[in-house]
Amino acid sequence: MRSWWLALCVVASLGAASDTRRSGFDFMTPETQAIQRDDAQNPAMLWVQEGSAAWERKSGGAGRACIDCHGAASTSMKGVAARYPAFDAAARGPITLSQRINACVVGRQGAAPLAAESQELLALESFVAMQSRGLPIAPPSDPRLVPFRERGEKLYRQRIGQLDLSCAQCHDERAGGRLAGATIPQAHPTGYPIYRLEWQGLGSLQRRLRGCISGVRAEPFSYGAVELTELELYLAQRAAGMKIETPAVRP
Amino acid sequence: MNANVTRRTLLSAGAAIGTLLVIRPARAEGGDLPSAIKAFTNGAPVQRGRVKLDIAPLVENGNTVPITVHVASPMSAADHVLAITVLNEKNPQRDVITCRLGPRAGRADVSARIRLATSQQLVAIAQMSDGSFWSDAVDVIVTLAACIETP
Amino acid sequence: MARALITMPKTAKSGEIVEIRTLIAHPMESGYRAGDDGQLVPRNLIRRFSCRYDGELVFSAELFPAVAANPYITFCTVATASGTLQFTWEGDRGFSQTENVVLTVA
Numbered sequence: 001m002r003s004w005w006l007a008l009c010v011v012a013s014l015g016a017a018s019d020t021r022r023s024g025f026d027f028m029t030p031e032t033q034a035i036q037r038d039d040a041q042n043p044a045m046l047w048v049q050e051g052s053a054a055w056e057r058k059s060g061g062a063g064r065a066c067i068d069c070h071g072a073a074s075t076s077m078k079g080v081a082a083r084y085p086a087f088d089a090a091a092r093g094p095i096t097l098s099q100r101i102n103a104c105v106v107g108r109q110g111a112a113p114l115a116a117e118s119q120e121l122l123a124l125e126s127f128v129a130m131q132s133r134g135l136p137i138a139p140p141s142d143p144r145l146v147p148f149r150e151r152g153e154k155l156y157r158q159r160i161g162q163l164d165l166s167c168a169q170c171h172d173e174r175a176g177g178r179l180a181g182a183t184i185p186q187a188h189p190t191g192y193p194i195y196r197l198e199w200q201g202l203g204s205l206q207r208r209l210r211g212c213i214s215g216v217r218a219e220p221f222s223y224g225a226v227e228l229t230e231l232e233l234y235l236a237q238r239a240a241g242m243k244i245e246t247p248a249v250r251p
Numbered sequence: 252m253n254a255n256v257t258r259r260t261l262l263s264a265g266a267a268i269g270t271l272l273v274i275r276p277a278r279a280e281g282g283d284l285p286s287a288i289k290a291f292t293n294g295a296p297v298q299r300g301r302v303k304l305d306i307a308p309l310v311e312n313g314n315t316v317p318i319t320v321h322v323a324s325p326m327s328a329a330d331h332v333l334a335i336t337v338l339n340e341k342n343p344q345r346d347v348i349t350c351r352l353g354p355r356a357g358r359a360d361v362s363a364r365i366r367l368a369t370s371q372q373l374v375a376i377a378q379m380s381d382g383s384f385w386s387d388a389v390d391v392i393v394t395l396a397a398c399i400e401t402p
Numbered sequence: 403m404a405r406a407l408i409t410m411p412k413t414a415k416s417g418e419i420v421e422i423r424t425l426i427a428h429p430m431e432s433g434y435r436a437g438d439d440g441q442l443v444p445r446n447l448i449r450r451f452s453c454r455y456d457g458e459l460v461f462s463a464e465l466f467p468a469v470a471a472n473p474y475i476t477f478c479t480v481a482t483a484s485g486t487l488q489f490t491w492e493g494d495r496g497f498s499q500t501e502n503v504v505l506t507v508a
Binding site for chain 3: 040041043045046047049050200201
């Protein structure tokens with residue numbers, strides 16, 4: 001009886017110890033964590049507020065608001081951000097959440113597409129993604145996504161730029177270490193769009209990826225490039241099961 | 252030959268002076284910290300105490316630094332905080348924020364988020380209704396982001 | 403109209419000290435930052451913040467470039483009578499915004 005109990009404890013602790021993944025939140029100072037924890041303080045909530053208003057605003061030739069088709073976002077959008085990027089038949093490939101939003105803006109509202117990384121699109125994206133706060137990242141097991149995800153992983157491991165560094169070298173091998181004064185996080189996309197203190201504003205995962213790619217002195221992919229979506233796809237798989245914190249604050 | 256050496260020396264000295272002039276930053280608006288403190292108190296003496304400036308000793312990103320200033324005061328009509336100012340040592344400008352309170356505040360507790368250009372000292376000064384000034388000072392280390400971003 | 407978020411209780415007991423937290427969207431361009439072209443981005447700041455409780459000024463602040471973007475300011479006030487708290491932010495380029503919150507005092 002005792003040895004059975006002991007074996008169970010060992011197995012349980014092994015299971016707990018084997019997930020060493022940590023959100024970028026855990027690598028921040030308590031002061032920065034405090035900003036994210038409190039919706040009254042989190043500057044990203046200003047964008048969420050805007051997104052919430054946009055959700056109810058009629059727009060485009062069709063004169064529709066998101067709420068007209070989707071109802072309350074707290075119900076209809078729950079879990080949506082958790083399963084993006086997703087395969088889109090029309091695009092014949094994976095699309096990000098913001099691309100999905102734009103497809104609705106154009107296709108359902110009959111309005112002009114919102115510019116990538118524009119304040120309007122970020123507001124909607126942060127509002128929609130926040131509805132998945134607390135839920136685990138759940139990448140779809142759609143087989144059509146496999147080749148794209150594999151390319152994303154390949155890019156993640158590829159050394160690029162004048163500094164000749166790959167994402168893996170910093171974020172897999174040296175996470176927890178320091179790059180100048182900054183702690184290197186594990187690079188899990190748990191809280192996007194984020195309010196980044198360095199940007200003094202809200203931005204998407206693609207903006208962050210472009211920032212890192214420039215940082216190693218490589219030419220960054222344009223917003224909306226399939227390479228960025230493939231990277232997002234791989235990162236989501238790598239972070240599968242981790243809780244969404246959107247809208248996060250990061251240094 | 253001597254003239255050439257002299258000319259070369261002069262030219263290189265001139266270039267060096269020119270570089271010095273270019274790289275030395277313009278005098279900070281408001282001058283140095285002691286002058287800024289004096290300007291706020293109009294020359295009145297400032298005592299340490301009654302004021303607590305809460306700020307992390309190690310700042311992750313100088314763009315957004317949370318601070319809180321608590322001042323021990325009954326905040327009554329007879330005895331209250333009139334104003335709180337926060338001053339810095341090495342930003343381009345000494346002033347950070349100046350708040351005006353009064354007995355209707357109930358509590359002299361103010362928070363804000365500020366910018367710090369580099370590691371430096373921060374000073375919080377409270378002006379009391381009896382004309383006295385009290386202060387707290389904290390030395391802060393500011394770390395900068397590892398990479399410069401293109402937007 | 404900039405987005406603003408004010409967090410404070412809706413009701414309070416008479417004489418109770420109420421904590422008010424304010425957040426407003428604004429770049430607070432310091433005027434010390436260089437843009438991509440190497441030129442200084444022109445200063446664009448919120449300069450003043452004030453809170454009036456039924457018309458009476460209970461708190462005000464003068465903001466300088468060292469205040470972070472999307473200014474967050476918290477302060478306290480004593481709940482006296484039921485009324486409207488009016489929050490005003492003013493600054494460069496004619497920036498002016500007012501938000502009203504009703505406080506019910508028992």
